[in-house]
Amino acid sequence: MQAWRDLGPEGVRIAGVCDLDEGRARTMAEEFGARAFTDPAAMLAALRPDFVDIATTPPSHRALVELCAPQVRLVICQKPIADTPNDARAMVDACDRAGAAFVIHENFRWQRPFVRMQELLLAGAIGMPRFLRLNFRHGWDVYAGQPYLATVPRLAIMDIGVHLFDLVRLFLGEARAITCETQKRNPRVEGEDAFTALTAHDGAVGVTDASFHSTLRPEPFPQTLAVLEGDRGTLELREGYRLVIHDETGRREEDVEPPVPAWGEKPWHVVQDSVLAFQRHVVAVLRGQATPQPSGADNLRTLALCLAAYRSAEIGARVSP
Numbered sequence: 001m002q003a004w005r006d007l008g009p010e011g012v013r014i015a016g017v018c019d020l021d022e023g024r025a026r027t028m029a030e031e032f033g034a035r036a037f038t039d040p041a042a043m044l045a046a047l048r049p050d051f052v053d054i055a056t057t058p059p060s061h062r063a064l065v066e067l068c069a070p071q072v073r074l075v076i077c078q079k080p081i082a083d084t085p086n087d088a089r090a091m092v093d094a095c096d097r098a099g100a101a102f103v104i105h106e107n108f109r110w111q112r113p114f115v116r117m118q119e120l121l122l123a124g125a126i127g128m129p130r131f132l133r134l135n136f137r138h139g140w141d142v143y144a145g146q147p148y149l150a151t152v153p154r155l156a157i158m159d160i161g162v163h164l165f166d167l168v169r170l171f172l173g174e175a176r177a178i179t180c181e182t183q184k185r186n187p188r189v190e191g192e193d194a195f196t197a198l199t200a201h202d203g204a205v206g207v208t209d210a211s212f213h214s215t216l217r218p219e220p221f222p223q224t225l226a227v228l229e230g231d232r233g234t235l236e237l238r239e240g241y242r243l244v245i246h247d248e249t250g251r252r253e254e255d256v257e258p259p260v261p262a263w264g265e266k267p268w269h270v271v272q273d274s275v276l277a278f279q280r281h282v283v284a285v286l287r288g289q290a291t292p293q294p295s296g297a298d299n300l301r302t303l304a305l306c307l308a309a310y311r312s313a314e315i316g317a318r319v320s321p
């Protein structure tokens with residue numbers, strides 16, 4: 001919400017806030033000078049918005065997207081797009097039928113370090129990408145802010161794996177196969193809270209691992225660390241937002257730490273700045289100046305990779321997404 005407010009000078013206005021919880025809707029609407037609703041259909045009818053930003057949990061995503069698509073020019077839906085491929089496909093189809101753009105709020109690819117790594121890769125700084133390692137390991141109490149995470153049967157892959165697999169696909173292209181091991185480390189938590197996945201791509205390999213139950217000092221949350229090796233060089237994203245570029249000429253280091261928004265704070269600034277970047281991108285899509293990154297259709301493949309990871313872990317074998 002703060003990031004949308006920051007985009008006021010670029011033509012964005014928060015017209016309404018809808019939440020089934022009336023108190024939450026009213027508090028948020030008051031803070032952001034908008035009208036409060038508890039019924040999404042009533043909000044659409046009253047405000048006729050250009051776009052909606054759906055930030056509810058996955059079980060409600062399909063119904064909300066199907067409701068909104070015929071009435072707006074663009075729909076944003078939070079990750080994970082849906083729990084099942086059927087629901088996700090129905091959402092993509094609903095937007096296609098209505099002629100509405102469909103963007104998934106997938107903010108990791110909009111994090112400053114990864115935007116910079118993409119720029120360097122596209123500029124040919126390391127040649128063809130051959131290997132990517134992403135890791136997101138921490139011991140931060142994510143359950144304090146999102147208590148439902150402790151009770152969902154599918155946790156780390158659906159919550160963080162979606163972000164990481166989106167990055168894997170962005171850097172290495174589509175995965176032909178995945179092998180995955182999951183772990184339950186925290187006894188207070190229902191779902192898997194750690195996983196390690198190996199993905200096979202044309203000419204490249206990815207290793208992705210995440211844990212919500214690691215002891216590391218200083219606590220690295222919410223940073224993702226990465227190594228991207230190409231034919232001619234390597235990009236190494238280290239803790240503290242240090243990007244080391246290794247190539248034929250030697251080694252140099254860039255500081256890729258994002259700024260802290262006026263309403264933000266460390267250590268969240270990497271996420272806060274990425275949300276602002278993502279939302280600025282949505283404005284460009286609305287103006288016809290960009291195509292969705294990622295679109296709902298693209299995100300079907302990320303969901304397929306997540307579900308293949310679970311299948312691989314269940315059957316103990318390599319799986320095609």
Ligand SMILES: NC(=O)c1ccc[n+]([C@@H]2O[C@H](COP(=O)([O-])OP(=O)(O)OC[C@H]3O[C@@H](n4cnc5c(N)ncnc54)[C@H](O)[C@@H]3O)[C@@H](O)[C@H]2O)c1
Nearest residue numbers: 018019020021024055056057058060078079080105107146
């Ligand atoms: N991209 C990120 O970095 C990031 C970070 C946190 C959460 N998320 C995602 O955001 C989504 C929401 O997560 P959260 O932790 O804020 O959940 P939450 O449960 O705290 O908040 C969801 C809100 O949606 C409301 N709601 C549910 N169904 C509704 C409906 N049909 N109509 C109107 N309101 C409805 C609920 O009353 C609640 O207030 C999840 O998909 C989560 O994965 C993404």
